[in-house]
Amino acid sequence: MEECSVTVDGVTRQLPNPFTVIATQNPIGSTGTQMLPESQMDRFMVKLSMGYPEFQDEIKILKNKQSRELLKSLEQSTSTAEILQMQEQVENVHIDDDIYAYITRLASATREHQLIRLGVSPRGSIALVRMSKSAAWLAGRDYVIPSDVQLVFFNVFEHRIILNTQVSLGNATVHSILSRIMQTVLPPDISRKRAYL
Structure with missing residues (x-):
């Protein structure tokens, strides 16, 4: 996934x-399902749960x-160039050193917790940085604040934890x-740090 290439019969092709x-992902315990190894779970940036539809929606x-006809009638909403431009804008979102330290403290707390056997890896911390930048960009900001980190925290970390x-x-x-970790690891006060915050 991360390499953006696929190898078939010894031939590697760039994607x-x-x-x-x-x-x-089907619920564990369903027929034919099994847990992915930790190393594979760690490669997924986020885990989202859509839940069940409301009664009337179902x-x-x-x-x-x-429904198949509706899928055929879907129109493209953006171009590849626009997606690449958005990715570049997200990459350029600023993160203060205090936010980097906050993310590191959150990850470290998962590694040190007595009820957790496997905490969040550096790959998970990197994912939290990227998702926090995305949250800030979607909110119309070019800088990350603690609430951006908190908004995506569970979706980024939860599937990486082994009890x-x-x-x-x-x-x-x-x-x-x-x-509990979110409550005990206090976010930084960055309001006075930069004029544009």
Whole structure:
């Protein structure tokens, strides 16, 4: 995924830019499903859960007989050049050193927590930086603030955490542990640091 290339029968081919992989995951325990190795889970930047549709929305889904026809009628909403330009703008979003330190403290807290066997790797911290920049850009800013980090924190970190089954977890879940980390690792006060913040 990260290399943006695929090798088939010993021949490596570069994939087009931009290149994105979107995968679906069935609940663990379903027939034919198994956990991905930690190294593979770590390669996914975020994990999103769409949940179930609302009651009336599901009825609309069931009634929609032309769903395949609707897919055929979808029109392109942006160009490759526009996507590449947006990616460059996101890359240029500024992050203060205090925000980098905040992200590092959040990641370190997952590695030091007694209920966590496997905490967030540096790859996860890099993903949190990238997603925080994206959140800032979507909010119309060219700089990251702590609330950008907090907005994407769970989606970036949650799927990377492996709990320690050697200790009593009680009612603890990955989400509840990350919530506690978010509460205890205080964000920096960057309001006085830069004039444009």
